[in-house]
Amino acid sequence: MDMNSLDPRVNRLSTNTYPVPNEPTAPLDQFGTFEVFVQPKGDKPFQHEGIVHAPNLEMAYVLAKEAFTRRFVCVSLYVVDTANVAASPITEGDVNIYQRIEDRSDQPGEKLSYEIYHLTRRGKQHVHAGTVQAVNAQDAMVKAKHQFNSGKGICSVWAVRTKDIRFTLPEERDLWNTLPEKKFRDASAYKGGDKLSVFLQSKQKSSDHSGHSDNADQ
Amino acid sequence: MYGGGNTFEGVKTDSVAQEDQVKLGEFEGRIARGEKIEPSDWMPQLYRKQLIRMIEQHAHSEIIGALPEGTWITRAPGFKRKMALMAKVQDEVGHAQLLYSAAETLGKPREQMIDDLITGKSKYSNVFNYPTFTWGDCCFISWLVDAGAIVNQLANAKGSYGPYCRALERICAEESFHLKYGHHCVIYLATGSSIQREMFQDAINRWWPPMMHFFGPADMISTHTPVLMKWKVKMGTNDDMRNQFLDMYVPKIWELGFTLPDPNLAKNSKTGRWDYTEPDWEEFKRVISGDGPCNKERLEVRRIAEERGRWVRKALKSPQAAYVPPLA
């Protein structure tokens, strides 16, 4: 199939054929999702930024690194399967979600580490609040109520089992080293003001000049 | 990059009367208070449906929009332009990714959206159905089409749906260099050799009609859906957006010594709005329905990209996975 395109890349494709398949796209052709958390600076908490579609946790980490940490300066990243994020309901107005989370007595069973995230306002992102020891996600939220409830508006809580997370390894921290230098993506690298001023001034001069000539001809 | 203007043509609002009126009242109260709607909230069917449609079309516009500029990456003149263009086009693909994710929170899987794009069921911004013949065309898109998209995006960022707003916040932050880069390219063409000036003037002459179509049909021939404005899904009329764009950019184009191919284009001091030759809305309809210069190619390239990737995705898939919509 020859597309005779203006796009040389497209013309390079033309030598192969890509027949329209008979079967419809399979479910999860684009994979399930993983939630992505980014640390903007060393002393700041991790914050939820979005999702990537990926076939597994390791690939999610590799893909999230460029999808979410290629542009703005940051220092670390981690990912977790969406299915492994326990999410509380979201509250109305000023209601604090912890008011809705009932206290429970200590649950039996092995205690595991859970990461807790708070949403302080609809429209913002969930931010890491701390780590608790709990037997399950529900228990983790109860523990978080006692440890991290600041009393201020928290409209939603997420709990994630620590071992489900693919963290950045210590030796991987240099992955973001060159970000601050990549000025070619800053608006400040494209200041055309000077060139424009020079151009406008010369335009002005030539129209002034032609005005003088007219006068001189009289 | 997104024009958006024609997304809301022919919307039927009958379903609203069938909704639980108490829940509807609470929902509308939340929006009126300026509180965002999040994925787990109750929402009217029409809201969910129109949002999916709008966000999905925006996503499609980004991934298709990556093609007319992407073709110029290898040919970009010099390192400065090349690095910028690579990053810009990559951002467009990234924005598609962010937007599909936002639409997914409403319950439609990403592969369904991609299928609908390829089969022609879902639309994308009409401006990308035109070819980029020269570097000047590429610069026109980078500056002015981007500028148009930003007018829309800034408006939509104040909308009611949380995930879409979060995506737009990120998109607007990433876009800030796109617009400056585009203007920078054009300044160099304008202040350069006569070959460069003519190249851009030629591009303007060809791209101005699609640019006037960008914000969608004129208000007087559009169907209006007040409920979508009330629900902060549609944030302004097509003509409002178009006038904002003209206000901001026509002076900048004229200041560079370029002309626009519309003798009637002028700011009307009495109305405070722009006068212009009414764009050809029949042409717009024709192109957006599939009969433009590049429609077939854009979709074919997209389809081929998906086809070429099929073995890759198949090889990575695990049979046990179950679909869970994203959270936020």
Next chain:
Amino acid sequence: MNNIALKELLYKIADDQLILGHRNSEWTGMGPLLEEDIAFSSMAQDKVGQSLAMYTLLHSLGEGDPDTVAFTRRGNQFHNCVLVELPNGEYDFSLVRHFLFDTAEAIRFELLSNSSYEPLAQLAKKIRGELRYHTLHANTWIRQLGSSTEESIARIQASLNFSLPFAMGIFEASPHENELIESGVFAGEKALKQRWLAKVEEIIHQTDLHLPDLNTVEPVPGGRVGKHSEHLQPLLDEMSEVFRIDPTAEW
């Protein structure tokens, strides 16, 4: 130390990065998965950005400015290995090339971080994180595609068999090898190739792929001395297409 040897080294590295960066950039907007499209694009930008850093070093050593050097030379003046100029083909070839080349590149810069030529050592240390990502990405993909479906294993294997002769061209010895080694500028292509092979074997052994015995692989040299395939000049013509409209203009 002799600048000729140093410049030759810098040119071949820069040309590799420039050409491969361009090839990889051709996938932007057309990748097999949106997230992977973004990732591959980032690595292409890294390559072009790194080539700019290298051409800038060359400029400080008296060579032309980066734009001139990168976009106006003829094919026979380029010192990239033939591997990087080949057309992209399908994703299996592009991934395998990425794996073979970037594994070598990461080791090359690891070696260069000890270079006696200070600016090069600095640059090598600076981009270590970028190259870490490139190899993390390549290894993750090769491991996964190299052990899953019959089709993916067959495709990756075929691309591996096809690419290896060209990959040998990465290590084509420079006429100044000894001088570079003795002056401490660079540990040499032999050392690089040895370490590269060990790393490639390590990854391939984690898959269902088979690495052919390199003694049976017929190398395709020539790139380092300006002998290229028919694919380079068209790419260079494309890269300079707009430039040539008005060579005196500022773009």
